[in-house]
Amino acid sequence: MTTRVVATDAHEGPVFVVDENALYFTSLPLRNGGPPIVAIKRVDLDSHRISVVRANANVANGMTLDPSGCLLVCEQGTLSRPAQISRFDYSDGHVETVVDSYNGKPLNSPNDIVVKSDGSIWFTDPSYGWLQGFRPDPELPDSVYRFDPFTGEIDRLASSLDHPNGLAFSPDEAVLYVGDSGDPHHVKAFDVVDWRRLENERVFADIQPGYPDGLKTDAAGRVYVSSFAGVQIFDACGTPLDLIPVHDSVNFAFAGDALLITNDTAIWKADLKWMQ
Numbered sequence: 001m002t003t004r005v006v007a008t009d010a011h012e013g014p015v016f017v018v019d020e021n022a023l024y025f026t027s028l029p030l031r032n033g034g035p036p037i038v039a040i041k042r043v044d045l046d047s048h049r050i051s052v053v054r055a056n057a058n059v060a061n062g063m064t065l066d067p068s069g070c071l072l073v074c075e076q077g078t079l080s081r082p083a084q085i086s087r088f089d090y091s092d093g094h095v096e097t098v099v100d101s102y103n104g105k106p107l108n109s110p111n112d113i114v115v116k117s118d119g120s121i122w123f124t125d126p127s128y129g130w131l132q133g134f135r136p137d138p139e140l141p142d143s144v145y146r147f148d149p150f151t152g153e154i155d156r157l158a159s160s161l162d163h164p165n166g167l168a169f170s171p172d173e174a175v176l177y178v179g180d181s182g183d184p185h186h187v188k189a190f191d192v193v194d195w196r197r198l199e200n201e202r203v204f205a206d207i208q209p210g211y212p213d214g215l216k217t218d219a220a221g222r223v224y225v226s227s228f229a230g231v232q233i234f235d236a237c238g239t240p241l242d243l244i245p246v247h248d249s250v251n252f253a254f255a256g257d258a259l260l261i262t263n264d265t266a267i268w269k270a271d272l273k274w275m276q
Contacts, residue, residue, distance in 0.1 A: 002246060002270045006048045008041070010262035013063035014214075014253040015071060021045045023253065024053070024071060024090065026060045028264050035059065035078035035134045040071070040088070043267060045255075053090045058083075059134065062112035062166075062251075067119060072098065074110035076129045079136060083107040085123060085147070099147045102154055105139040112166045112215070116173060118195060121147040122157075124164035124178065144178055146196055157198045161188065166215030166251075168223070170236070177204060177223055179212030187212050187225055189238075205238045214251030218272075224259070226251055231261060231270070244270045 009028035016023050023043050029036035040054040040063075054060075058075035066072050070089045077083030084100035084107065098121065100107055109129030114122050126142045129135025143159040144167065158164070162182025169176055169192070176190045176198060186206045190198035210228030217223050221236040226249035233241045244259065246268045252261040261268040 002244060002268055005045065005260070005267040005269050006043055006050065007266045008043065008050055009264060010041075010043075010250075010267045011038075011264055012061045012251050012262065013040075013073070014251050014260055014262050014267075015063050015065055016253045016255040016260060017065070017069075018256075023255070023260050023267065024063065025262055025267070026057065026063065029059065035080075036132075040073070040090070042090070054088060054093065054095075057088075058086075059109070059129070061110065062123075064113050064115055066115055066121075072113055072115065072121065074113050074123060076109035076111075076135065077107075078129075078134050083109050083125075083129065083135065085110055085113065085121065098149065099154055102140055102143075102145065102156060108138045108140055108142065109135050111164070114167055114169060116169065116195075119149060120196070121149060122167060122176070123147070124167055126163040126165065126181075128163065142182075144176075144198070155196065157196075158190065158201070160201060165211075166213055166225070168215045168217050170217055171219055171221055177215055177217070179207070179215045179225060181211040181213060185211040187215065187223070205232075205234050205240075207232065214249070216252065216254065218254070224252065226261070231259065246270070 010025045011028040013026040027039045040057045062074040085098040108127045111124045127138040141159040147154045161180040165181040166179040187204045189204040191200040212225045214226035223234045231244040246261045259270040
């Protein structure tokens with residue numbers, strides 16, 4: 001069963017915070033002749049009240065929580081502001097840069113992000129900002145990166161995807177899934193070796209219609225992928241299992257026994273109890 005929670009411009013980066021029973025998300029980019037304006041917003045899932053927690057978030061896209069409970073934000077940047085991964089403490093509004101370059105070259109436009117159990121930060125960095133006209137020419141190939149916040153080391157792990165987008169680990173973190181929203185539209189799987197390298201690249205699933213965007217796994221190892229048709233669900237072998245038919249789904253977050261889905265015009269709730 002799927003119901004609309006609230007009508008709003010929920011676009012990307014949904015993060016559910018259980019202690020607040022709230023969803024944080026990035027708004028639909030607004031273009032008024034300049035760079036896109038993106039806000040980080042919060043919806044209280046009890047009252048459905050929506051508030052702005054960061055009004056101009058440097059074209060923010062994907063987000064996740066770090067071990068301290070702050071938001072790690074993929075800031076795509078503009079022609080005048082650098083792209084970066086930032087840490088945003090939504091309790092007091094403090095923002096700090098986590099990483100903004102690789103080998104001295106600026107990041108393109110970070111898209112999605114996950115934190116591994118060892119605390120390392122993994123993110124995708126496609127060139128969508130340049131393709132959409134609000135970032136300069138890229139100096140780096142579209143890639144997947146691993147950043148170690150304890151040592152400051154950053155490793156480029158894969159640059160074979162056309163436009164790497166969403167990413168998620170299998171429950172045991174032995175496999176990393178990465179959506180490629182370029183050409184062709186598919187999700188790839190990589191074996192994670194020695195906690196920090198990717199090997200055995202292969203196609204996990206082709207995504208139609210549209211392209212893969214949001215990507216997550218559940219405790220049973222099922223893989224969820226947003227697409228134009230809705231959120232597609234696969235088993236760990238890539239066999240299609242089901243579809244949550246929220247059309248033009250952009251991204252989603254687990255919230256207990258439910259999935260909270262953003263699709264630019266609303267936040268939707270899909271009951272997952274039937275899958276347990």
